[in-house]
Amino acid sequence: METNYTTDGMVKKNYRCSLLGHRFVETKKVNNHFSEFECKTCKMQVTNDMRGEKITLTSKLKDINETLFYLNLKKQFLSKFYFRKD
DSSP states (O other): OOOOTTTTTSSOTTHHHHHHOOOEEEEEEOSSSOEEEEETTTOOEEEEOTTSOEEEOOHHHHHHHHHHHHHHHHHHHHHHHTSOOO
16 A cells, blocks of 8 residues: 555645745834744734744733733833933
């Protein structure tokens, strides 16, 4: 009996990413240290952790990144308008 390896799951749907690696593009800059990325090929979303390594983006991490983004906006707004050093 001849086995077809493509149907046995040896080659995944996103074979390009599994063979050559992901092609990440930055989709959102949270602040100076954190960003969100998305693979151009398989649309996998990742973010970087405290060490700078990329980890998959879960709903919890997405909420944390959103909170950090708004805190950073608030900090920039306050420093620009309320604490001017003219």
